[in-house]
Amino acid sequence: MTQTKPISQQSEEQTIDSQRPILEIRNLKVYFQKRRNIIGRRQVIHAVDDVTLSIASGEILSLVGESGSGKSTLARAIVKLNQPTSGEILYRDQNISKLGREETKRFRRRVQMIFQDPYESLNPHSTAFEAIIEPPIIHGLVPSSKRERVGVVDRSLKMVGLDPESRRDRYPHQLSGGERQRVAIARALSLEPDLLIADEPVSMLDVSIRLGVLRLLQTLKDQMKLTYLFITHDLGVARYIGTRIAVMYFGKIIEIAPTDELINHPFHHYTSLLLSSVPGTDMQQAATTKIDVEYASNLADPPSGCRFHTRCPAAKEKCSIDEPKLVELRNGHFAACHYPLMAGQGLEVN
Amino acid sequence: MQTIEASKLEASSSRHSSILQLFTQHKRAQVGFGIIITFTLLAIAAPIVSRYSPYAFPAPGRPYMPPGKDFLLGTDYLGEDVLSEIIYGARVSMLVGIIVAILSTGFGTIIGVLAGYYGKAVDEGLMRATDIVLILPPLPLMIILAAYLGPSLETVIFVLTVTTWPLVARVVRSQTLSLKERPFTDSERVAGASDFRIITKLLLPNLASIIAANAVLMVTTAIVGEASLDFIGLGDITVVSWGTMLYWAQSYAIFNGAWWWVLAPGVCIVLVGLGFVLISVSIEDAFNPRLRSL
Amino acid sequence: MIPQTLLNATVRAESPLVEVKHLSVTYRTRAGYSKAVDDISFTINKGEALGLAGESGCGKTTAALSIIRLLSSNAHTEGEILFNGKNILSMNQAAVRDLRWKQISLIPQGSMNSLDPVIPIGNQIIEAIVTHKRIPKKQAWELTNELLSSVAIHPSRAKNYPHEFSGGMKQRATIAMALALNPLLVIADEPTTALDVVVQKQLLALLKGLQRKMGISFLFITHDLSVISEIADRIAIMYAGKIVEIGTKEAVLRRPSHPYAEALVNSVPRVFGERRILDSIPGNPPSGIWPSGCRFHPRCKYAFDLCKEKEPELTKSKTDAQAACHLISQGN
Numbered sequence: 001m002t003q004t005k006p007i008s009q010q011s012e013e014q015t016i017d018s019q020r021p022i023l024e025i026r027n028l029k030v031y032f033q034k035r036r037n038i039i040g041r042r043q044v045i046h047a048v049d050d051v052t053l054s055i056a057s058g059e060i061l062s063l064v065g066e067s068g069s070g071k072s073t074l075a076r077a078i079v080k081l082n083q084p085t086s087g088e089i090l091y092r093d094q095n096i097s098k099l100g101r102e103e104t105k106r107f108r109r110r111v112q113m114i115f116q117d118p119y120e121s122l123n124p125h126s127t128a129f130e131a132i133i134e135p136p137i138i139h140g141l142v143p144s145s146k147r148e149r150v151g152v153v154d155r156s157l158k159m160v161g162l163d164p165e166s167r168r169d170r171y172p173h174q175l176s177g178g179e180r181q182r183v184a185i186a187r188a189l190s191l192e193p194d195l196l197i198a199d200e201p202v203s204m205l206d207v208s209i210r211l212g213v214l215r216l217l218q219t220l221k222d223q224m225k226l227t228y229l230f231i232t233h234d235l236g237v238a239r240y241i242g243t244r245i246a247v248m249y250f251g252k253i254i255e256i257a258p259t260d261e262l263i264n265h266p267f268h269h270y271t272s273l274l275l276s277s278v279p280g281t282d283m284q285q286a287a288t289t290k291i292d293v294e295y296a297s298n299l300a301d302p303p304s305g306c307r308f309h310t311r312c313p314a315a316k317e318k319c320s321i322d323e324p325k326l327v328e329l330r331n332g333h334f335a336a337c338h339y340p341l342m343a344g345q346g347l348e349v350n
Numbered sequence: 351m352q353t354i355e356a357s358k359l360e361a362s363s364s365r366h367s368s369i370l371q372l373f374t375q376h377k378r379a380q381v382g383f384g385i386i387i388t389f390t391l392l393a394i395a396a397p398i399v400s401r402y403s404p405y406a407f408p409a410p411g412r413p414y415m416p417p418g419k420d421f422l423l424g425t426d427y428l429g430e431d432v433l434s435e436i437i438y439g440a441r442v443s444m445l446v447g448i449i450v451a452i453l454s455t456g457f458g459t460i461i462g463v464l465a466g467y468y469g470k471a472v473d474e475g476l477m478r479a480t481d482i483v484l485i486l487p488p489l490p491l492m493i494i495l496a497a498y499l500g501p502s503l504e505t506v507i508f509v510l511t512v513t514t515w516p517l518v519a520r521v522v523r524s525q526t527l528s529l530k531e532r533p534f535t536d537s538e539r540v541a542g543a544s545d546f547r548i549i550t551k552l553l554l555p556n557l558a559s560i561i562a563a564n565a566v567l568m569v570t571t572a573i574v575g576e577a578s579l580d581f582i583g584l585g586d587i588t589v590v591s592w593g594t595m596l597y598w599a600q601s602y603a604i605f606n607g608a609w610w611w612v613l614a615p616g617v618c619i620v621l622v623g624l625g626f627v628l629i630s631v632s633i634e635d636a637f638n639p640r641l642r643s644l
Numbered sequence: 645m646i647p648q649t650l651l652n653a654t655v656r657a658e659s660p661l662v663e664v665k666h667l668s669v670t671y672r673t674r675a676g677y678s679k680a681v682d683d684i685s686f687t688i689n690k691g692e693a694l695g696l697a698g699e700s701g702c703g704k705t706t707a708a709l710s711i712i713r714l715l716s717s718n719a720h721t722e723g724e725i726l727f728n729g730k731n732i733l734s735m736n737q738a739a740v741r742d743l744r745w746k747q748i749s750l751i752p753q754g755s756m757n758s759l760d761p762v763i764p765i766g767n768q769i770i771e772a773i774v775t776h777k778r779i780p781k782k783q784a785w786e787l788t789n790e791l792l793s794s795v796a797i798h799p800s801r802a803k804n805y806p807h808e809f810s811g812g813m814k815q816r817a818t819i820a821m822a823l824a825l826n827p828l829l830v831i832a833d834e835p836t837t838a839l840d841v842v843v844q845k846q847l848l849a850l851l852k853g854l855q856r857k858m859g860i861s862f863l864f865i866t867h868d869l870s871v872i873s874e875i876a877d878r879i880a881i882m883y884a885g886k887i888v889e890i891g892t893k894e895a896v897l898r899r900p901s902h903p904y905a906e907a908l909v910n911s912v913p914r915v916f917g918e919r920r921i922l923d924s925i926p927g928n929p930p931s932g933i934w935p936s937g938c939r940f941h942p943r944c945k946y947a948f949d950l951c952k953e954k955e956p957e958l959t960k961s962k963t964d965a966q967a968a969c970h971l972i973s974q975g976n
Contacts, residue, residue, distance in 0.1 A: 066841065076536075105542045120534060123534045124534075138542050138544075187541070206929055207912065211924035236913035239913065239914075277842045277845035278841065278870070278916070279874045
């Protein structure tokens with residue numbers, strides 16, 4: 001086992017082209033209709049509520065948030081699995097909602113996704129070989145000779161650390177969780193995309209397997225010059241793999257910063273709450289929240305003003321009226337808070 | 351003491367062979383297959399196997415002869431050999447059953463998959479149509495159609511198909527809806543697959559087990575349905591089938607004590623029906639994902 | 645493993661609440677036999693929280709369920725499980741049923757999703773109470789309200805249905821159910837999986853508080869080492885059906901003796917502190933087929949010849965923990 005430098009350090013050394021973002025999201029809203037009441041009154045779920053974000057080519061942006069924060073919906077909107085209600089998603093300056101059928105297909109060659117559940121993201125009726133060769137077949141990128149196809153798949157399998165001979169013809173249920181995820185990665189990368197959206201790719205894997213897959217993703221990123229949007233609820237993983245971390249709460253991005261900056265000097269109280277909730281650390285919380293305050297998991301009913309104000313220990317009157325905007329408080333560090341945590345108010349680590 | 355992982359990997363290099371294994375090791379499947387194969391062979395080889403023809407004129411025996419040396423299952427009211435009637439009747443009954451199952455399942459699957467996959471307007475439209483047909487009571491419908499088209503085998507097949515496909519459509523639609531939400535469907539879309547490809551290469555194989563299990567069950571339904579329709583005289587009563595045997599037997603057998611004439615077709619219907627049910631249940635078990643993670 | 649002589653000599657008040665001795669559980673399935681738990685022994689003292697950690701397939705859930713005798717009928721159990729000195733495995737059904745909920749209760753995995761959706765929460769707690777103890781309805785309701793308060797749920801919400809509760813609240817409700825009859829031991833199987841990190845923190849604090857206040861012993865089962873470091877006093881790490889290391893929280897997590905424990909601890913990305921160089925563990929956790937000799941040897945970076953041949957025994961390590969590794973028994 002070779003010992004490599006921590007992932008984030010490596011990426012910083014690689015040139016991150018911050019001039020032309022590879023992906024730009026502007027004022028994106030993704031709302032869902034849900035008929036809940038017996039009266040039939042339509043309830044609208046604000047899954048993604050006015051998100052503006054850009055991802056630079058070559059970076060790994062970790063998107064952190066609890067369940068219901070909207071991070072998965074955002075990811076799905078980027079790969080065109082969900083339609084935006086309003087706002088724009090621009091891939092290399094092209095509005096993806098305006099793409100025609102053929103253009104969408106070409107778009108899919110550039111932006112790919114890997115999913116959370118290794119047990120459910122592969123077709124149970126396809127072997128590893130079939131799963132990996134399928135996207136190139138769809139896009140007409142491979143010759144029809146079986147031998148050449150096997151060659152392509154074998155290269156792919158080796159790239160993700162699987163032995164081609166023994167794994168090629170296996171069905172998903174004959175592979176372990178980690179192996180399935182590697183097949184899913186091989187499949188996603190078979191089209192040689194530029195941008196990979198990873199939706200909690202290691203959350204359902206055994207602890208001893210996670211690191212291997214994370215490492216693989218980093219190696220592949222360098223080899224294939226990829227950009228990642230890495231979604232996770234695990235701050236440890238977010239820190240390990242991301243160059244920047246964005247925090248989502250209730251459909252909104254409430255803080256973005258370079259990784260170490262966010263961890264050591266968070267501005268937003270929610271971020272601080274997340275950091276202090278990390279289990280197994282001896283932390284002294286600068287702020288506490290009451291145990292009984294209920295997290296309104298009903299996304300159809302966001303609180304007025306700042307969405308976090310009902311749980312925020314620093315909330316003042318302004319917070320329930322005015323929604324704070326995401327502003328740059330320090331170099332590259334953005335937060336949406338009327339009364340952000342200042343230096344010295346931060347968390348003290350033992 | 352072989353551990354599970356080893357046996358699982360050794361015995362099955364592919365999902366399909368492991369399914370075949372489960373199938374052939376399953377007692378229920380074996381019994382079911384046994385019954386069906388027996389009857390199928392009898393039906394196919396009817397002229398050879400059957401000693402007499404059920405349409406023989408003059409009839410080979412005297413009417414209402416109890417089961418005996420010459421006529422193993424006795425004779426009917428005309429003196430025809432009941433056993434021959436059973437063997438030839440198997441042809442009609444099973445053929446009708448299988449044809450109806452194929453047509454009904456085929457049509458119902460197409461409707462169900464389209465409704466489930468496309469949703470919204472397509473779903474609404476198709477399901478309303480399905481509901482309308484579902485509401486139609488089969489017997490009155492049959493009577494009307496028989497009056498129009500004339501009682502015949504084709505009418506029976508037509509009516510049975512029409513009255514059974516809605517159930518298939520509903521079942522397939524709900525399975526499709528659940529499959530549509532699974533991540534592997536998203537994975538196909540993100541890979542750029544067309545709707546056609548998703549339906550044919552992803553959904554249908556994953557629906558295969560439930561379609562197959564239902565189709566086989568449908569044969570039983572159709573056989574019983576055909577027998578019922580013949581029994582009340584809405585089929586072609588000049589053709590010998592288990593149902594028409596019962597049709598004639600209901601009028602004549604009881605008062606003449608010819609219990610064998612009633613029992614024989616009844617038992618056959620039950621046996622064949624049971625056979626298909628056993629196979630259907632085994633198909634479901636064989637494809638059951640729970641068994642995969644043994 | 646405590647020698648018998650020492651056990652006999654121990655004063656009653658200091659004897660452990662639970663003593664598992666050489667427990668083995670074998671499942672009989674259509675595809676063959678599978679030994680999920682292979683000769684494990686551990687103790688839980690009164691008022692102590694023992695964490696049983698390990699990845700999927702290591703046998704921790706099976707071990708925990710065997711204490712309360714809730715394994716499926718195709719499971720064959722060997723060994724002894726002493727609860728307050730009496731062997732649970734040799735009790736008859738009635739005696740075991742008597743133990744359940746009153747002395748040992750269980751918070752099963754995913755229990756927050758197993759609440760009956762059509763019955764209000766309060767009624768479900770009452771049902772749990774009266775099933776095991778005949779007390780008048782009025783008293784049961786009072787007890788229910790007390791329980792809900794103790795888990796920070798306002799008693800007025802007893803009439804709500806599960807879908808009106810958040811995930812964290814549902815889990816707290818199941819904890820309330822488990823505590824209803826003041827058990828001596830609570831077995832909690834992955835009590836915080838599927839909960840968000842903030843809710844998880846609150847729940848862990850709650851459980852710790854209850855442990856201190858009520859003197860309950862806990863057996864926590866989880867794969868998440870950081871969670872276990874929050875709530876357990878002692879930790880046992882299982883791998884492939886065996887306990888590979890058992891000791892105090894500090895010993896096992898800060899200075900692990902067994903290579904697997906070490907690798908596990910070192911493979912978890914930390915949020916704070918220095919960026920450490922992390923080690924990934926090659927291969928996959930075994931399931932079903934156990935490797936020869938030491939079960940971890942195919943994935944162990946310290947493995948040598950003996951490891952392939954002989955299974956190591958639990959021996960005392962430098963940190964006073966017990967670890968099953970030839971490196972330790974050979975005095976490295």
